[in-house]
Amino acid sequence: MKASITQIKCYKACPRSWELKYHEGLLPVNTSEALVTGKAYHQLLEELESGVSLADKYPDVFTKEMAMARAYEKYIFPKFKVVEAEKELEKNIGSHVLHGFVDGLSDDGYIVEHKTTSRDISEYGEYEYNLLWDEQVLAYMSLSGLYKVHYTVCKKPTIRIKKDESEEEFFNRMLEWYDVDTDQKIRVFTVERTPEEVEQFESDFEQICDAIEGNKFFYRNTCHCSAYGRRCEYSSVCLHYDSNQQYIEFYRKENEDAVKNNWSGE
Numbered sequence: 162m163k164a165s166i167t168q169i170k171c172y173k174a175c176p177r178s179w180e181l182k183y184h185e186g187l188l189p190v191n192t193s194e195a196l197v198t199g200k201a202y203h204q205l206l207e208e209l210e211s212g213v214s215l216a217d218k219y220p221d222v223f224t225k226e227m228a229m230a231r232a233y234e235k236y237i238f239p240k241f242k243v244v245e246a247e248k249e250l251e252k253n254i255g256s257h258v259l260h261g262f263v264d265g266l267s268d269d270g271y272i273v274e275h276k277t278t279s280r281d282i283s284e285y286g287e288y289e290y291n292l293l294w295d296e297q298v299l300a301y302m303s304l305s306g307l308y309k310v311h312y313t314v315c316k317k318p319t320i321r322i323k324k325d326e327s328e329e330e331f332f333n334r335m336l337e338w339y340d341v342d343t344d345q346k347i348r349v350f351t352v353e354r355t356p357e358e359v360e361q362f363e364s365d366f367e368q369i370c371d372a373i374e375g376n377k378f379f380y381r382n383t384c385h386c387s388a389y390g391r392r393c394e395y396s397s398v399c400l401h402y403d404s405n406q407q408y409i410e411f412y413r414k415e416n417e418d419a420v421k422n423n424w425s426g427e
Contacts, residue, residue, distance in 0.1 A: 162370050163251075163258040166300035169369055174388070180379035181395045185404060186414040189394050198226055198317065199277050203264065205230035206275055210243045210265065223332035229277065229315045232339040232347050237313055241349055242268040250304040255367040261304055267311050271351075272301045276314045281345045288314065289350055298352050299362035309353050316346040 172179040181187050205226060209215055215230055243265040251260040265273040274297075282288045292298070292312060301310045320338055322331040339346055386393050393399070398408055 162374055163260055164366075164370055164373075165261050166259070166297050167261075169366060170296060172369065172373055175382040175385040175393070176376070176379040177381040177399060178385065178393060178395050179373075181398065181402065184379075185402070187395070187398070187408070187411040188414050190410055190412055195277075201226040202229050202277055202315070203275055206233060206243075206264075207246045209234055209238060210246050223328040225318055225335065228318055228332055228335035228339075229347075231336060233313065233315060236339070236343060236347050237349060241311070241313065243273050244268050252304050254303070254363050255370075257367055257370040259300065259303060259363075259366060261300060263301060263304070271307055271309050271311050272305050273311045273313065274301070276312055277317055278314060279317055279319070282314045282316055282348060282350075283345050284348075284350075292350060293352060296362065299354060299359055300366075302354060302359045303363055303366075308356060308359065309351060312350045312352060314348060314350060 168179070168183055171182060201224070205215060208218070209230060215227065215234055219227060245266040247262060247264065248266060249260065249262050251258055263272045264275045267273045276292075278288060280288050298310055302308050318335045318338055320334065322328075326334075381399060386396065397410060
C-alpha cells in the first residue's frame with residue numbers, strides 16, 4: 162500500500178477514524194481555523210521564496226497571516242534559503258510505499274518544514290521537545306536519506322485589535338510584536354536523529370501497513386475522542402455511519418490518491 166506518515170499516525174491514534182477518513186474517503190466540509198491560517202501562511206512563504214516582495218505585491222493586505230509571513234521575511238529569509246518548494250517524495254519500504262509532500266529543500270540539501278504554533282518556541286522548551294519526538298521527523302529522514310531536518314517555526318500573534326484601531330494600525334502593531342522577544346516567536350530548529358532510529362521507523366512502518374491491509378475490524382479508540390482538548394472531527398458519524406447516506410458535514414474524496422483505491426482488505 163501507499164501511505165503517508167499522516168495516515169499512519171491517524172491509524173495508530175484511532176483505527177475507526179482512519180477507516181472513515183482513508184477507507185471511506187470522508188473529509189470534513191469545514192476546515193479548522195488553524196489549518197486555514199497554516200495554508201495561507203505557507204502560500205505566502207512560497208511566493209516569498211520565489212522572489213516576490215510581500216510588501217510590494219500586497220500593500221493593502223493586513224491579515225494575521227501576512228504579519229507572520231512578513232516576520233519570516235525579516236528574521237528568517239535573509240539567513241535561511243529554501244531552494245525548492247512543495248516537493249513530493251516517495252520511498253519503497255518492503256512491499257509498501259512511504260510518500261509525503263515536504264514544504265521545501267534548503268540550500269544545504271535538507272528537508273525544510275514550516276510550522277505555526279500558538280505557544281512560545283524558546284530553545285529547549287516544550288515545543289522543541291514535542292518536535293523531537295514527532296514521528297514525522299523520522300519519516301522525512303527516511304524519505305530524504307539524511308538524518309537532519311530544518312523546521313522554521315512562527316508563533317501566531319496573540320495580541321488583539323483595539324477599539325477604534327484600524328486594520329493597518331493593528332497590522333503594524335503585529336509587526337512590532339515580533340520585534341520583542343523575537344526568539345520566543347519565530348526561529349529555526351534543526352532536528353537530528355540517528356540512522357538506527359530511522360531504520361526502526363521503517364520497520365514499524367512496514368509492519369503497520371501490513372496490519373492495515375489485513376485488518377477487518379477498525380475499532381474506536383475512545384481515548385482519542387477528545388484528544389488535544391477538542392472533539393474528534395468524525396464524532397457525528399462514528400457511532401452510526403452508513404455508507405449509503407449523504408452527510409452534509411462531509412464530502413467524499415474520490416480521486417486516484419484516495420487510500421480506498423489502494424486498500425486491499427476487502
